[in-house]
Amino acid sequence: MSVTRERSGALDVARIRADFPVLERTVGDKPLVYLDSAATSQKPRQVIEAEADFYAHHNANAHRGIYLLAEEATAMYEEARAKLARFIGAPDPACVVFTRGTTESVNLVAYAWARRELREGDEILLTEMEHHSNIVPWQLAARDTGAILRYIPLTDDGLLDLSDLGSLLTERTKLLAVTGMSNSLGTLPPIRELTRAAHAVGALVLVDGAQLVPHVPVDVTELDCDFLTISGHKMLGPTASGGLYAKRELLERMDAFLGGGHMIDEVFHDHATWNVVPYKFEAGTMNIAQEVALGAAIDYLEALGMDNVRAHEIELTGYALERLREVGARIFGPLDPGIRGGAISFWYKDVHPHDLATILNEEGIAIRAGHHCTQLVMRRYGVPATARASFYVYNTVEEVDALVEALAKAEAVFGV
């Protein structure tokens, strides 16, 4: 396979690919086929250049200096916040706190909200398809507050089993923390329905947007979630970029998270007062260049149009599911591309995912093998690990073909 000529219905993929320098490289003598965007996305030239431009021409600490460079750095940092707020439909940039990504965002809520608000016997409702980063922070918060964790179970075909929701979501539930899109099953849970049900019993809702925000148009006002976590590096931005959206009144009421410079209003010998929202949560020098470059990633995605991004991925995911099933792969997760995203977990015959990934690597194909930080999902379906292929704006139908063809190699090595 060489350079693709593919143009999907929704996106001009050949033109998009030309923006991603890494897609020009080879693995051994094979062109790189990158099918691990659920772990981290590749970066277009525009994002790489935005970060370099910040350091080359505008580098100074934000919200500190009086000189021109510092003014520019501050303006660029705040412009990125405004872009991110607009991208997710937040009513006000002050509702967006910059963080290093979803893990830090969940931990922020678990410290600054949960430890202040939860009492013994209160319940946090999770789902069995959560990433460890949306489980472990709640276990730690529960340990410190006496709160109890409960889980929405999964159906055999990778959906949330909501048949018993009434007994799981009660007036004891103070928070429902749920993924917007499962990173191992691809499932898109019915967030609006869940939010309505949670609010009806007085619980808040945190949506883990690590996989949702990069791939699906998101409007927090429409979803009516109370918290949304955002990972920049999964949406074409740099690593350690991202944020937390929260309703403003919640941010006002929450405790501070990390203590340090800039998050304070005044410091005395024995206490301090906090800066205004969102700065109250941004202690120390932030990842300024990375958030600025995340702004460039958002520009890039908005130019493509998130509806087109979603349509392209539905097309690719549908094709991949069909081809994988044809050759006898076992799929974990829903089979209808309309209710799922483009992260496809599978087993191919009896080849262990780790062995499969090594064999595919010889063909230049990068997939993920492992538990994907979702051990509850692995246990639910009785496997130690799965192979996972995941797609983004630069992936093509030809790359899906390359994946399926390379599976035959695994068959040859293992004689299955």
Next chain:
Amino acid sequence: MALDDIYKEVILDHYKNPRNKREMPEATLRCSRNNPLCGDEITVFVLTEGEKVQEVAFLGQGCSISQSSASMMTEAVSGRPLEEVHRLIREFRGMMAGDVDPSEEELGDLVALRGVVKYPIRIKCAVLAWDVLQEALEGGTGEATGARPH
């Protein structure tokens, strides 16, 4: 790199027909560990008698490299004096670190795993059973610490 550097016949044979893969109730030492990267699990059972490792068995699930390494390890160390077992562990680790040229006489089938050195991320798979064996010999059970609310 070629796939037959890593997927040698002897490795695939131990993977498909693992030796000494069974529970050993009479074991004097047992230790369980997993590889958090991939979820592979190994439990190693050791029957010691004085300064001798009489017999080693294992249970587990995982990729061909972790499971074949465990299988070959049980054959290599059973019936050996403790001191020799420790030397083998050092030799195997040295081979996987790429700084010991392995002796076939000493390691037997295990030399087949030397190709894994070219796949750095898979070295952990090959070494997993050996980590567990060493921990067992040091009296460890593999129990981890962690957060357990209620």
